[in-house]
Amino acid sequence: MQSRFYLSLLLISSLVLIAFMGIAFNREMNPEWKKYQTEYKDFLVKNAKDASTRQRAERIQIGMQQIYIKSLERSDRCMSCHRGVENPLMAEAEQPHRQHSGNYLENHPIAKFGCTVCHRGQDRATNMREAHGEEHTHWDFPIIPSKYIQGSCAQCHDYEMLRQEGGEKVARGEELFRQKGCQGCHKIGGKGGDLGKDIAGIGSRPFAYFSMKHVVGDHNLYNWVKQHFDDPRAIVPESEMRVFLTDEEAELLTTYMMTFVTAEMPRNYTLIKNVIQPKIDGESLYKMYCIACHSDGRVSLYDEIFKRTIPAIRNPAFTRSIDDEHLRTIIKEGRKGTQMTAWKVSAAGLTDADINKIIMYITMNRPEKKPEPFGFLKYKADVRHGEELYNIRCEFCHGAEGKGGEGFLGINLRNPAVQKADPEFLAITVRDGREGTPMVSFGMKGLKLDNQDIADMVAYVKTLSQKK
């Protein structure tokens, strides 16, 4: 009985082995690329224009193709399926047989560059799903959609050259990056705010770094970045990112994000033609670092994301009453308790010269006429009376505790920038109001409080920081 049991076991396991062998043999003999190469060969033989072409087509040997490039550490096997990529006879063919579009291969011969250095995807894979790194293949950098492919060009080329010679998308993405104020919140190369994440290397960050839960379509880097530009809070619910982009702009910026990769190309691959530093004046700096929150700075607005009012920093009523020194302190030190970043060189990385340029730009339209002095010191302020007035006049916008914030139009009066400000400056603001903001004039031009009342109110506001 026992030997019969063992014999049956041997028979069954041997049959299983033979079955697996059959499967392995079949797979080995019929790889996906073999089918495509046979198609390629048949196509060429059938469509040969003359006898010698037909002869050469018939001599094509079918076998796995690989381009090994030592300095790039790549073994691209893409041509196992895309064998016609360098063949002008395949210009009209269907994929995977078609010749490469454009004249890119003239200056980028495949023997030197391979494919994945620009297109990404898995170099060693031998079937389409794995080579293209589609969903569930666990390859961090799937093949890059052609709308973002120009991000790869910046590995070797400068933006001025790209702008002129076939890389306009990524060049425009780079421009947009500066104009949309991305560095207001994101650090790159040590410069930029810290509300958002440092974006260095985002183009080569592994899949696992991103939260893909809410991404629509294939879960990959490209879709994450694009959809995050479209609506940050749809992808990362707690995001505070302020973006207002058209679909096209989001695509261009996604392309630009793909240029932030950690690996550097070897010297003999790079070609820098025009090292023109873009002109960085006060306006450019304002756009790079300020515009994302302050917009054009002319009107103050209550922001639904920050849950507070963002001040109008280029409003003449503001620039008229604030001096450069006060502005400089705010920009350099930031405003604690708000989203305003400290921009000094040791924090967000702006030099004093940069900050001066920004101040010049902000105060460009500062009215000649200084406001009429208030003469705060002439008045003997009564804090208790000020509190009564505050509760009638100011509480509605600034809140009973003067904190402003969510649901209130007014700014936080407990902020050091207010508490440490010159009372003269505060009194003038209360008296004259701020055009372009909800802050109205409380003086004779507006709500007709006399200067004594205003002085009392300012004195009370100055005590707010000591209150619980």
Add this chain to the structure above:
Amino acid sequence: MIKKTRNTEGVSRRDFLGLAAFGAAILGSIGVLAGSLRFVKADVYSEESKKFKIGKKENFPIGTTRKFDDKNVFIFSDDNGLFAISAICTHLGCIVSPSEFGFQCPCHGSRYDENGNVIGGPAPRPLEWYEINQEVDGTLFIDAGKAVPQGTKYLFA
């Protein structure tokens, strides 16, 4: 009666089972061994290709001499066709340059005639000749991994 039949049948069945089991096991083992021979030679290797394209044949009218600097190969074209000669000296691997008698090595003075035969100096062997071939679309390429006998010239239609 019944017992006997079962016995004889049982024995023959066991014989069959034994034959089938060992037969399948041997077949399977042979298959595994034969299959593993497949892996002795790899489909592709991690080495840079020695093939390189040199363009259309129209670029090489009769009388042409061209050197591909980064590949260290000379291309010549005469009445009998195109041929490719290595520029790497067989002595210690310096790069030879053309001279009035053929090729001259700058390092230790090896001299070769115009077919690459050694006519002086320490070089042990003549310069190598390489295969020239044609892609389907007519582009020529040289395979510097494939040496061909001296005097092999290629005529392309």
